[in-house]
Amino acid sequence: MISTRSRRGGAPAGVSFTTAIRRGLAPDGGLYLPSRLPGVTAVTLRTLREAAVDAPGSPEALALTARHILEPFLDDPADAVLLERLPELCRHAFEAPIPLRVLDERTSLLELHHGPTAAFKDMAARFLAGALSAVGMRGHVLVATSGDTGSAVAAAFEGRPGFRVSVLFPDRGVSDRQAHLLSCFGGGDADDAGGGSGNVGSGNVRSYRVDGTFDDAQAMVKAALADPELVREHGLTSANSISLGRLLPQATWFAHSALAREGETKGAFPGFVIPGGNFGHGLAALWARHMGFPLGPIHLATNRNRALVDWFDHGRADPRPSVRTPANAMDVGVPSNLERLRFQVEGDPAFARDVTASAVGDREILSAVGRAPDRWGVTVCPHTACALHALEALRAQGGDGRPWIVLATAHPAKFPEVVEPRIGAEVPLPPALARLLARPARAHDIGADPEALKDEVRNGAETRRSPPRS
Numbered sequence: 001m002i003s004t005r006s007r008r009g010g011a012p013a014g015v016s017f018t019t020a021i022r023r024g025l026a027p028d029g030g031l032y033l034p035s036r037l038p039g040v041t042a043v044t045l046r047t048l049r050e051a052a053v054d055a056p057g058s059p060e061a062l063a064l065t066a067r068h069i070l071e072p073f074l075d076d077p078a079d080a081v082l083l084e085r086l087p088e089l090c091r092h093a094f095e096a097p098i099p100l101r102v103l104d105e106r107t108s109l110l111e112l113h114h115g116p117t118a119a120f121k122d123m124a125a126r127f128l129a130g131a132l133s134a135v136g137m138r139g140h141v142l143v144a145t146s147g148d149t150g151s152a153v154a155a156a157f158e159g160r161p162g163f164r165v166s167v168l169f170p171d172r173g174v175s176d177r178q179a180h181l182l183s184c185f186g187g188g189d190a191d192d193a194g195g196g197s198g199n200v201g202s203g204n205v206r207s208y209r210v211d212g213t214f215d216d217a218q219a220m221v222k223a224a225l226a227d228p229e230l231v232r233e234h235g236l237t238s239a240n241s242i243s244l245g246r247l248l249p250q251a252t253w254f255a256h257s258a259l260a261r262e263g264e265t266k267g268a269f270p271g272f273v274i275p276g277g278n279f280g281h282g283l284a285a286l287w288a289r290h291m292g293f294p295l296g297p298i299h300l301a302t303n304r305n306r307a308l309v310d311w312f313d314h315g316r317a318d319p320r321p322s323v324r325t326p327a328n329a330m331d332v333g334v335p336s337n338l339e340r341l342r343f344q345v346e347g348d349p350a351f352a353r354d355v356t357a358s359a360v361g362d363r364e365i366l367s368a369v370g371r372a373p374d375r376w377g378v379t380v381c382p383h384t385a386c387a388l389h390a391l392e393a394l395r396a397q398g399g400d401g402r403p404w405i406v407l408a409t410a411h412p413a414k415f416p417e418v419v420e421p422r423i424g425a426e427v428p429l430p431p432a433l434a435r436l437l438a439r440p441a442r443a444h445d446i447g448a449d450p451e452a453l454k455d456e457v458r459n460g461a462e463t464r465r466s467p468p469r470s
């Protein structure tokens with residue numbers, strides 16, 4: 001059972017996992033949390049360890065791990081459909097491999113960018129989309145995004161019967177390539193570069209370029225979701241990382257990679273360095289560890305937006321406006337999942353043991369991007385560079401020589417304007433991104449006005465489109 005936790009002190013009513021993902025947010029405005037984290041059994045650990053050692057990073061081993069992690073949460077009669085369809089939903093979510101690349105004898109890179117939009121958000125977005133379809137949900141998904149979330153969610157819901165998706169991104173603060181990736185899912189007349197039109201042309205995704213900032217886009221989505229009549233009539237819902245259906249599946253790759261490395265570590269579980277923004281990814285790591293998977297210390301690397309550092313250093317984080325950095329998917333002033341962490345830690349102070357955080361400055365991020373090819377033999381995105389820099393700093397302070405796993409959260413080709421000048425070379429496009437960039441991009445221009453979005457939702461059938469500005 002999942003319980004509702006509310007900022008407003010509402011009753012912690014138990015609801016099923018199915019209800020929690022259908023609703024996203026609890027009716028009282030609180031965030032859903034598992035009421036209990038089921039411990040993994042010795043038998044399951046053995047099975048998953050064998051799978052991880054035999055075929056590390058393979059879709060089959062990942063899907064199997066996801067199934068074992070998620071199954072205990074589907075313990076309510078209302079979860080019968082999800083329980084029955086779980087194996088297939090996990091295979092769908094983990095279609096791409098997640099290789100654990102060896103950088104040196106104590107350092108590995110977990111490459112989470114081999115999915116359809118080359119960011120770690122693909123896997124859980126695909127799980128959520130599949131799960132919502134499986135339970136018969138229909139509706140209109142609204143996403144405000146400044147980067148990876150919008151394209152991952154659009155890709156996951158594209159062509160799904162019964163769903164519309166509206167992606168809102170700011171006119172300012174999104175690079176040309178990001179804007180293209182956020183605007184290439186709606187094309188009614190597009191041809192897939194791979195030949196055949198496939199899902200392209202289903203036209204259930206629309207992109208809006210907001211004349212304003214990310215905060216303006218987010219305010220528009222929140223205003224629409226706060227309009228009960230609009231929500232009811234159009235089945236409005238959100239697919240951002242407040243949804244448990246986007247958070248829990250992320251525990252999969254922490255469990256899997258920890259098991260893959262466990263045998264090499266002589267008693268010291270591998271540590272993890274996670275590039276952190278809203279802290280959804282970090283929370284999933286803590287869940288995996290709490291369930292009994294062999295994760296060692298966890299370090300969150302963030303940029304000048306230092307809320308996570310304040311939290312782990314002082315136990316509190318005052319809300320601050322976000323500042324723009326070269327690692328823009330982590331430009332978060334108030335990480336939404338700290339509310340969940342606060343409840344978990346109140347219930348069990350040991351929950352967040354062995355977690356540290358550090359803030360990496362813009363210059364350090366850029367220099368880590370530039371150094372990575374020589375120092376580590378890889379080209380990395382600015383978020384991953386933050387984590388590599390943080391690991392070097394951690395090791396410079398001493399430490400026990402244990403192995404560390406660094407999470408590569410996005411492909412560097414998504415951020416050419418940051419990466420290419422630093423490494424003095426072009427970043428080759430992975431095939432998935434090349435296919436998306438070959439599609440035409442179309443975004444509607446919309447003012448930074450909540451009423452304008454509500455009008456668009458009401459007039460959803462109309463298909464006015466304007467070509468992207470360059």
Ligand SMILES: *Cc1c(COP(=O)(O)O)cnc(C)c1O
Pocket residue numbers: 119120121147148149241275276277278279280281282329330381383409410
């Ligand atoms: C979303 C994102 C992050 C931050 O993840 P959180 O779960 O919000 O902490 C880091 N890196 C990249 C590339 C992202 O897209």
